[in-house]
Amino acid sequence: MNVRSVLEYVPYFRGRLFLVHIDASLLGADELVDALLDADALHEIGVRLVLVAEGSDTALLAHMAGACEMHAATVEMPLTDGEPALARVREILERRQVAIAASGTTGRFAQPVVELALALEAAKYITLQEGQVPHREGQPIFAIPEHEVASCSDCTNLPELLEAAALCRRGIPRVHLLDGLNRGVMLDEIFSEEGVGTMVHNDSYKEIRQLQEDDIPELLSMIARSMADSKLLHRTYEDVRRNLHSYYVYTLDDTIVGCVAIYPYPEQACAELGCLFIKKHYEGHGYGRALCRFVENKARALGFNRIFAVSQSAVDYFRDRLHYSSLPREVLPPARLQALEQSGRASLVFGRNLDA
Numbered sequence: 452m453n454v455r456s457v458l459e460y461v462p463y464f465r466g467r468l469f470l471v472h473i474d475a476s477l478l479g480a481d482e483l484v485d486a487l488l489d490a491d492a493l494h495e496i497g498v499r500l501v502l503v504a505e506g507s508d509t510a511l512l513a514h515m516a517g518a519c520e521m522h523a524a525t526v527e528m529p530l531t532d533g534e535p536a537l538a539r540v541r542e543i544l545e546r547r548q549v550a551i552a553a554s555g556t557t558g559r560f561a562q563p564v565v566e567l568a569l570a571l572e573a574a575k576y577i578t579l580q581e582g583q584v585p586h587r588e589g590q591p592i593f594a595i596p597e598h599e600v601a602s603c604s605d606c607t608n609l610p611e612l613l614e615a616a617a618l619c620r621r622g623i624p625r626v627h628l629l630d631g632l633n634r635g636v637m638l639d640e641i642f643s644e645e646g647v648g649t650m651v652h653n654d655s656y657k658e659i660r661q662l663q664e665d666d667i668p669e670l671l672s673m674i675a676r677s678m679a680d681s682k683l684l685h686r687t688y689e690d691v692r693r694n695l696h697s698y699y700v701y702t703l704d705d706t707i708v709g710c711v712a713i714y715p716y717p718e719q720a721c722a723e724l725g726c727l728f729i730k731k732h733y734e735g736h737g738y739g740r741a742l743c744r745f746v747e748n749k750a751r752a753l754g755f756n757r758i759f760a761v762s763q764s765a766v767d768y769f770r771d772r773l774h775y776s777s778l779p780r781e782v783l784p785p786a787r788l789q790a791l792e793q794s795g796r797a798s799l800v801f802g803r804n805l806d807a
Contacts, residue, residue, distance in 0.1 A: 461496050461497075463704065463705060463706060464493070464496065464497070464498050464574075464641075465496060465497035465498070466497055466498075466499065467498060467499065467574035467575070468498075468499040468500070468501070468544070468571050468572065468573045468574060469493065469498055469499070469500055469501075469573065469574060469575040469576075469577060470500075470501045470503065470564070470567065470568045470571070470573045470575070470576050470577065471486075471490060471500065471501070471502050471503065471577045471578075471579060471637075472503045472505065472554070472559055472564055472576070472577065472578045472579070473486075473502065473503065473504055473505060473512065473579045473631065474505050474559065474578070474579060474580045474581055474631065475504070475505040475506045475557070476580075476581045477579055477580070477581055477631045477632075478504055478505075478506075478511045478512055479511045479515075480581075480631070480632070482631060482632045482633075482634055483515060483579070483631060484515060484518070484519065485634040485635055485636075486579055486631055486636065486637055487502075487515055487516055487519045487521060488519055489635060489636070489637035489638045490502065490521070490549065490637065491519055491520070491521045491549075492638060493637070493638075493641070494521070494522065494549055499544050500549045500550070501540060501544070501549070501550045501551075501552065501567070501568075501571065501573075502516070502523070502549060502550070502551045502552070503530065503552050503553070503554050503564050503567075504551070504552070504553050504554065505554050505556075505557060505558075505559075505561075506553060506554065506555075506556075506557065507529055507553050507554075507555055508553060509525050509526070509551050509552065509553045512551055513525045513551050516549070516551060521549055522547070522548050522549060523548055523549035523550070523551050524543045524546070524548045524549075524550065524551065525551045525552075526539045526540055526543065526550060526551065526552040526553075527539065529552070529553045529554065529555025529556075529563075530552055530553065530554050530555050530556075530563035530564060530567055531554070531555030531556055531563050532555070533563070536552065536563075536567075537567060537570055540552060540567065540571070541571075544571075552567075559578045559580065559611065559614070560578075560611075560614040560615070560617075560618060565618060565621075568618075568623055569621060569622055569623065572622075573623055574623075574624060574625065575623075575624070575625045575626070575627060575641075576615075576618060576623045576625070576626045576627070577626075577627045577629060577637065577640075578626075578627065578628050578629065579629055579630075579631035579636070579637075580628065580629070580630065580631055581630070581631060581632055582630060582632070583607070583608075583630065584608065584628045584629060584630050584648050584649045585606050585607050585608040585609075585611070585612055585628060585649045586606070586607045586608075587603065587605055587606045587607075588605060591649070592606060592649045593646050593647075593648075593649065593650065594646065594649070594650045594651075594652060594656065595612070595649070595650075595651055595652075596651075596652060596653070596656075597615075597616035597619035597620060597651055597652065597653055598616075600612045600613055600615070600616040600651060601613070601616070608628070608649075611628060612628075612649075612651060615628065615651035616651055618651075619651055619652065619653050620653075624652065624653050624656075625650055625651075625652050625653075625656070625704075626650070626651045626652075627640055627641075627646075627648055627649070627650050627651075628648055628649040628650075628651070629647070629648035629649075630648065633647065633648075636648065656703065656704060657701075657702070657703055658701075658702050659699055659700070659701050659702075659741065659742065659745050660699065660700060660702065661695075661696070661698070661699055661700075662691070662695055662698035662699060662700050662710070663695075664692060664695060666700060666707060667688055667691050667692060667695075668688070669707050670691065670698070670700065670707070670710055671686065671687075671688065671691070673707065673710065673728065673730060674686075674710070674726070674728050677728060677764075680764075682763075682764035682765075683726060683728065683764075684725075684726075684794075686726070694712070694714075697712045697713055697714055698710060698711075698712045698726065699711050699712070699713070699742070699745065699746075701729075701738050701741065701742055703733075708729065708730050708733040708738060709727075709728055709729040709730065709733065709738050709739065709742055710726055710727070710728050710742075711724065711725070711726060711727045711728075711742040711743070711745070711746055712724075712725040712726040712746075713725075713746045713749050713750065714787075715750075715753060715755070716784040716786075716787065717753075717755075718784070719757075719784045720754070720755050720756050720757065721750070721755050721756070721757035721758065721759060721784065721802075722746070722749070722750040722753065722755050722757075722758055722759075723758075723759055723760065723761065723787065724743060724746045724747075724758055724759070724760045725760065725761070727739060727742060727743065727760070727765065729742075739768070740772070740773070743773055746758065747805060750805055751805050755805060756804060756805050757802055757803070757804055757805060758802060758803060758805055759778065759782070759783065759800060759801065759802035760775065760800075760801050760802065761783070761787070761791060761798045761799070761800055761801075762798055762799060762801065763796055763797055763798040763799060766799055766801075769801040770801060773801075773803075774803070775801035775802055775803050776801065776802060776803060777799065777800070777801060778800045778801060778802050779800070780792075780800055782800065782802070783800060
């Protein structure tokens, strides 16, 4: 697990509520201790937690939570009791304790548990189950948008996936299906980009959006070393703010993992793709390519027929991965050519024509 990745998620998760449903078959299992230690670590960083035991008895779960020295309290009634149970859960959470409750029924997505998650505006609904989580063509499904589930006829656990997708549509952003026999599964799932279980999510999990002014310090920190090594042009806070509309960021769960910029040259009917950067431990997942395609589509929408990039450190990427052609400097718009010559950088020019 990457420590930097964990630290990036901590402020985002602080104050959020996670509901964890535990299958009856796992209650009392030795592996559940690891999951509860994971839960306790989440609670320590400020995550609000509700642990739900499938069935009508919380004794085993409460005993194991006590053995883990978790700051927890038990709801004295099952969730099937409705409003009184909800009120008790809220009271425990307000005391900054972990709430332990019995569902009072069976099923990972039983109505009382789902209604509790919705009432508490849970950020994550996590199921700990015994055995294999969904696969497609023999490969694990790490993440799937809720709107794709209905067409996933070749997936295992399809009824469960459909229930998870329905929960996303009702307002829970992330539903995680995890094998509770996999030790350390919760932290590995939550604090790694790919995860170890299956996450059904709404469309905002992976997003390319315009840079906001509040994002500028994060962007500058992210690209600082590349600027210092002259891999990227030097930019100040004021430089970025003046051109805020040109910058876009790639986010995972609202965490910025990459950036790109588009600089239009309307008179030459072309645009420059600039400031392309992906954080090191997120490389290799196609995010850079997605940002480049995004900029190309923006350029097409502006009516441009060419895109170009100027780089001295990403030569292999533009030439071999994106298949941009090497171009002479003279093809650059006059203003951009002048800026490049004045910079003294030994940058190369790459570009491609944009199909309609």
